[in-house]
Amino acid sequence: MITLRDGRNVQVQEYGDPAGSPALWFHGAMSSRLEGGFFDAAAHELGVRLVALDRPGVGGSDPLAGRSATDYALDATDVLDALGIDRAAVGGQSNGGMYAMAVASQIPDRVVRAVPYNPTTPVADRAAKAALSRGARMSYSVMARKPEMVTKQAVRSSTPGRLAAALARRTNPDMRLLDDPATAAAWAANTGEVLKQLDSGYLAGEIDLAVGRWGFDHRAVQVPVVLVSGEKDGGLGYAKVWANELPDGRLVVVPHGHIGMLDPAVAHRIVELLAGRP
Numbered sequence: 001m002i003t004l005r006d007g008r009n010v011q012v013q014e015y016g017d018p019a020g021s022p023a024l025w026f027h028g029a030m031s032s033r034l035e036g037g038f039f040d041a042a043a044h045e046l047g048v049r050l051v052a053l054d055r056p057g058v059g060g061s062d063p064l065a066g067r068s069a070t071d072y073a074l075d076a077t078d079v080l081d082a083l084g085i086d087r088a089a090v091g092g093q094s095n096g097g098m099y100a101m102a103v104a105s106q107i108p109d110r111v112v113r114a115v116p117y118n119p120t121t122p123v124a125d126r127a128a129k130a131a132l133s134r135g136a137r138m139s140y141s142v143m144a145r146k147p148e149m150v151t152k153q154a155v156r157s158s159t160p161g162r163l164a165a166a167l168a169r170r171t172n173p174d175m176r177l178l179d180d181p182a183t184a185a186a187w188a189a190n191t192g193e194v195l196k197q198l199d200s201g202y203l204a205g206e207i208d209l210a211v212g213r214w215g216f217d218h219r220a221v222q223v224p225v226v227l228v229s230g231e232k233d234g235g236l237g238y239a240k241v242w243a244n245e246l247p248d249g250r251l252v253v254v255p256h257g258h259i260g261m262l263d264p265a266v267a268h269r270i271v272e273l274l275a276g277r278p
Contacts, residue, residue: 001060004078011060012079015050016043016271022085023274024076025052026092026099028259029206030154032059032193035093037186038261042271050271051088053079055099057202059193067205070215072099073106080110089274091115093261095206098122098214104223105216114221115273117228118258121238124213131241136234144211151203158191173232173257183262218242225249226273230266232257 001009013033020043027035036052043050053075056064080088089112092100097119104114123129123140132140143150178184194202225246229239231253243251252273260266 002079002082004075006074008056008062008064009060010056010062010075010079011054011058013037013052015040015052016046016048018049020047020049021275022049022051022083022088024079024088024090024100024103025050026072026090026096026103027052027055027058027190028092028094028096029203029210030158030191030194031093031096032190034059034186034190034193035096035261037190038264039267039271041264042268045268046271046275046277048271048275050274051079051083051085054193055202057197057200057205059196063197063200063202065201065205067209068215069098069102069209070106073103076103077107077110086110087112089113089115089276091117091270091274092119093117094258095120095210098209101218101221101225102214102216104225105218105221108221108223111223113224113226113274113276115226115228115270117261117270118230118233118235119227119239120210121235122214122218123211125218128218128238128242131238133234133237136237139234140211143207147204147207150207154203155195155198158188158195173230174259174262177256177260177262187259187262219245220247221249222247227251228270228273229253230257230260231255233260234258 015036025036033052033054054061090100097116100116104111227239229236243249254266
């Protein structure tokens with residue numbers, strides 16, 4: 001537990017090599033610091049010290065009303081200072097990818113590179129939204145119009161009934177990655193951290209940030225950026241465009257969909273990129 005400059009506590013967990021090259025990892029919306037565990041073996045092998053943070057209102061991190069993506073750079077700075085880290089790579093999955101880009105934009109002197117994985121698309125930018133598939137555009141539109149419904153669905157998805165689980169297995173390209181009991185248990189423990197503070201307003205805040213304006217120019221992030229997208233992820237359409245819009249950006253496409261990092265091979269590739277390997 002790290003106490004920030006404003007007195008809030010943030011819960012962090014370290015994975016990989018304690019003496020390795022440092023990287024901060026920002027979890028997806030319906031996820032937590034335990035998401036970092038899926039990268040632990042690769043981080044040990046590749047010499048990466050992976051520090052995973054719980055955002056405000058998740059796990060043991062104190063909630064924060066009215067938070068923004070750009071403000072999160074203050075949290076990241078305090079964590080880096082507390083751990084004695086000068087500069088680090090930053091990465092994150094889904095909404096965590098949005099935060100990785102925000103942190104890179106706000107404190108570029110502390111960020112070596114950014115590796116957003118299946119990042120949220122900045123759909124407040126019409127050109128970005130237009131590059132998505134029809135299904136992905138519809139999903140973002142539902143989030144904007146019916147955030148309370150989406151929040152309830154997200155909570156239910158953490159412990160789906162038999163019918164919902166069967167439907168997800170037919171429609172979600174990543175569901176077979178949960179066939180392994182150990183992987184399924186680790187994923188359940190990870191998402192369960194979100195349920196510890198359901199009244200914190202965390203999930204509603206995540207949806208607002210996902211569909212609103214990010215507060216920085218997502219095309220102008222100056223540090224090297226490696227956008228990583230699953231070949232079946234809904235955001236791939238804009239990721240292809242975004243990589244070319246950035247001053248120093250490139251795209252790496254990996255197997256699976258939105259949570260394909262449950263596959264150890266995909267997790268290994270992401271850690272390679274965090275470590276600066278080609």
